[in-house]
Amino acid sequence: MIAAQFDYKVPNSLEEAVSLIAADPDGSKILAGGHSLIPAMKLRLAQPQVLVDIARIKSLAYIREQGDEILIGATTTHYQLESSALLRQICPLLPLCAASIGDVQVRNKGTIGGSLAHSDPAGDWPAAALALKAELVLIGQGGERVVKADDFFVDFLTTDLQPGEILREIRIKKPTGKFGHAYEKVPHPASGFAVVGVAVNLSLKADGSCESASIGVTGVGVKAYRPNGAESALSGSSLNDAAVIEAASHACDGVDLNNDLFASGEYRCHLAKVHTRRAIAKAKASAK
Amino acid sequence: MKRAINLSVNGVARTDEVEPRLLLVHYLREVLGLTGTHVGCETSLCGACTVMLDGQAVKSCTMFAVQVEGSEIKTIEGFATNGELHPVQEGFWEKHGLQCGYCTPGMIVTAAQLLERNANPSREEICRGLEGNLCRCTGYQHIIEAVEYAASKTAGK
Ligand SMILES: Cc1cc2nc3c(=O)[nH]c(=O)nc-3n(C[C@H](O)[C@H](O)[C@H](O)COP(=O)(O)OP(=O)(O)OC[C@H]3O[C@@H](n4cnc5c(N)ncnc54)[C@H](O)[C@@H]3O)c2cc1C
Ligand code: FES
Ligand code: FES
Numbered sequence: 001m002i003a004a005q006f007d008y009k010v011p012n013s014l015e016e017a018v019s020l021i022a023a024d025p026d027g028s029k030i031l032a033g034g035h036s037l038i039p040a041m042k043l044r045l046a047q048p049q050v051l052v053d054i055a056r057i058k059s060l061a062y063i064r065e066q067g068d069e070i071l072i073g074a075t076t077t078h079y080q081l082e083s084s085a086l087l088r089q090i091c092p093l094l095p096l097c098a099a100s101i102g103d104v105q106v107r108n109k110g111t112i113g114g115s116l117a118h119s120d121p122a123g124d125w126p127a128a129a130l131a132l133k134a135e136l137v138l139i140g141q142g143g144e145r146v147v148k149a150d151d152f153f154v155d156f157l158t159t160d161l162q163p164g165e166i167l168r169e170i171r172i173k174k175p176t177g178k179f180g181h182a183y184e185k186v187p188h189p190a191s192g193f194a195v196v197g198v199a200v201n202l203s204l205k206a207d208g209s210c211e212s213a214s215i216g217v218t219g220v221g222v223k224a225y226r227p228n229g230a231e232s233a234l235s236g237s238s239l240n241d242a243a244v245i246e247a248a249s250h251a252c253d254g255v256d257l258n259n260d261l262f263a264s265g266e267y268r269c270h271l272a273k274v275h276t277r278r279a280i281a282k283a284k285a286s287a288k
Numbered sequence: 289m290k291r292a293i294n295l296s297v298n299g300v301a302r303t304d305e306v307e308p309r310l311l312l313v314h315y316l317r318e319v320l321g322l323t324g325t326h327v328g329c330e331t332s333l334c335g336a337c338t339v340m341l342d343g344q345a346v347k348s349c350t351m352f353a354v355q356v357e358g359s360e361i362k363t364i365e366g367f368a369t370n371g372e373l374h375p376v377q378e379g380f381w382e383k384h385g386l387q388c389g390y391c392t393p394g395m396i397v398t399a400a401q402l403l404e405r406n407a408n409p410s411r412e413e414i415c416r417g418l419e420g421n422l423c424r425c426t427g428y429q430h431i432i433e434a435v436e437y438a439a440s441k442t443a444g445k
């Protein structure tokens with residue numbers, strides 16, 4: 001359980017981090033909370049030559065309101081998101097998701113940016129980022145670009161981040177009007193990772209019917225996704241029990257299901273439907 | 289290539305040259321000789337290696353020592369002051385919160401974090417707060433009571 005040798009670099013700014021990585025984009029890795037990367041390095045599944053520790057750049061951890069958006073710095077920890085009074089008020093899905101991750105020690109150290117960049121098929125943040133239609137700000141030598149969460153998660157442990165690019169910020173439109181959020185998860189009993197996790201973001205009309213819904217599902221396939229069938233079934237519906245059950249039945253339509261020792265694809269799909277139904281009901285009940 | 293680190297451990301300033309790949313837990317145990325911090329699983333799951341890093345409980349088997357440059361670390365050896373036990377330590381003593389004691393240092397650090405954030409936790413909140421710490425001996429009941437004891441002791445009840 002000893003990592004291969006590497007060189008450790010501490011940039012003072014994001015710009016310095018970008019140029020340190022640019023020196024060897026394939027041999028270097030960003031280190032944030034280290035709670036996915038260090039376990040992989042200890043098993044020598046990852047053997048980077050250089051680690052660039054961005055968690056030491058203080059200005060990269062923040063939660064801020066700006067105009068109609070919420071801005072979150074990439075190295076903001078799960079615990080900072082879980083305990084943010086501002087977010088509990090204006091975007092409860094973020095603290096709900098954060099609180100479901102691993103255990104206290106993991107939440108004290110792990111970061112939202114690291115989790116999104118890692119794109120673990122059982123990671124929680126990708127589900128919330130999809131449900132909130134987050135935009136991700138990436139910075140590289142060529143400058144900045146903004147990628148929608150919908151386009152960011154590409155495949156198993158693979159995102160749209162190019163070698164040398166750093167995820168700098170997560171941007172989310174502040175939910176407005178009457179809305180409800182919920183995160184429902186079946187945690188793996190040992191690690192806490194999601195066997196299945198469902199994030200629901202409902203926007204309601206004054207009469208309580210559904211204006212629109214966006215949903216993120218993790219744990220079920222090789223990457224988190226939005227179940228389009230379920231979302232469109234909800235849109236305009238009355239959100240009565242029958243409508244919710246019908247929508248949830250589309251939770252894993254067309255998904256290439258994960259099969260492993262812990263849970264078969266069929267079981268994960270079943271869990272996804274049950275928990276999509278529960279998450280929609282909870283989001284509706286929480287709507288204000 | 290070794291790298292110098294400066295930090296404070298239980299209030300004592302330290303400067304050491306370490307390989308970047310040296311885990312924090314190995315630095316504490318093997319370089320500083322602070323063997324109260326245990327290695328249970330080495331896979332980030334058991335919590336026996338938990339220490340306070342700038343006031344936050346972390347698993348020292350899942351960090352490199354170079355990451356804590358400039359920080360303050362508190363290990364179990366730093367919990368008692370002038371021979372007087374920390375309320376959580378006293379709770380484990382009074383409520384029989386340990387058997388073999390292997391998980392205890394990590395349990396105490398995590399429990400102290402829990403009480404700093406929530407001075408009067410319910411039993412359920414205590415269980416949730418200690419999710420990242422495994423005990424193979426006690427069945428947890430006495431550990432929960434130890435934390436309840438510490439909470440009421442701190443509240444002066
Ligand atoms: C015991 C345990 C339980 C856990 N349980 C859960 C759980 O229940 N749910 C869950 O979702 N996760 C869980 N995790 C994972 C945890 O949330 C990690 O913190 C997270 O997946 C990665 O974030 P990090 O900051 O630790 O990233 P790191 O480990 O530092 O990095 C992960 C990867 O992302 C890259 N990276 C990091 N930051 C950036 C960035 N800003 N830009 C570009 N690339 C970047 C790194 O190069 C690396 O490849 C658990 C981990 C452990 C050890
Ligand atoms: S030794 Fe660190 S969590 Fe088990
Ligand atoms: S007392 Fe033996 S492992 Fe907890």
